[in-house]
Amino acid sequence: MKCLYYLAPTLESTHGISDDLHEVGIKDYFLHVISRDEAGLKKQHIHSSNYLETLDVVRDGLIGGAAGFLVGLLGVWLIDRFDPFGVEVPNFVYFALVGVATLFGTWEGGLIGIGSENRKLARFHDAIESGKFLILIYTLKEQEAAVGRMMRERHPEAELAGVDRHFINPFSLPKREQVSGSTDDRLLQKE
Numbered sequence: 001m002k003c004l005y006y007l008a009p010t011l012e013s014t015h016g017i018s019d020d021l022h023e024v025g026i027k028d029y030f031l032h033v034i035s036r037d038e039a040g041l042k043k044q045h046i047h048s049s050n051y052l053e054t055l056d057v058v059r060d061g062l063i064g065g066a067a068g069f070l071v072g073l074l075g076v077w078l079i080d081r082f083d084p085f086g087v088e089v090p091n092f093v094y095f096a097l098v099g100v101a102t103l104f105g106t107w108e109g110g111l112i113g114i115g116s117e118n119r120k121l122a123r124f125h126d127a128i129e130s131g132k133f134l135i136l137i138y139t140l141k142e143q144e145a146a147v148g149r150m151m152r153e154r155h156p157e158a159e160l161a162g163v164d165r166h167f168i169n170p171f172s173l174p175k176r177e178q179v180s181g182s183t184d185d186r187l188l189q190k191e
Contacts, residue, residue, distance in 0.1 A: 004147065011133065013158065016154070020154050020155070024143070032049040032135075033047065034054060056116045068102045162175055
């Protein structure tokens with residue numbers, strides 16, 4: 001499943017794109033709009049994005065979990081190496097310490113992620129702040145051509161701003177190119 005990133009200039013255009021995507025077979029679950037005007041999206045009954053798409057919670061949580069795991073392993077190694085308790089520590093205590101350190105790191109990373117914009121959207125930050133609407137369309141392979149054709153024919157004002165193989169992967173970045181007209185097909189094919 002690919003995620004197509006389109007930039008629409010106005011709320012009316014975004015509403016029309018949403019309606020036309022529903023006609024092509026894209027359900028609300030696979031269509032999310034990111035805007036600085038969330039109230040306008042709600043008034044127009046346009047499906048807005050969620051926190052997993054706009055904040056870096058998942059990415060930073062995974063990084064924090066990995067860091068916590070490494071710190072836990074280091075702590076267990078130090079306890080085993082220097083034997084500060086004077087008695088043999090059971091293995092389940094070591095596993096518990098690594099687990100607690102991993103969970104704590106994940107929690108801390110998630111808290112850091114709540115305070116930062118999703119890395120995938122950083123490229124579109126200026127466009128969103130200037131009033132444009134970023135439309136995320138999750139398409140199956142068999143829907144890509146119909147979505148691309150519909151967007152070119154009915155909504156030439158919307159720019160295909162990027163394609164991401166999987167939005168779920170927090171470490172990948174969308175491919176962003178300047179596109180116009182028939183170049184949309186090449187960008188979709190490339191991915």
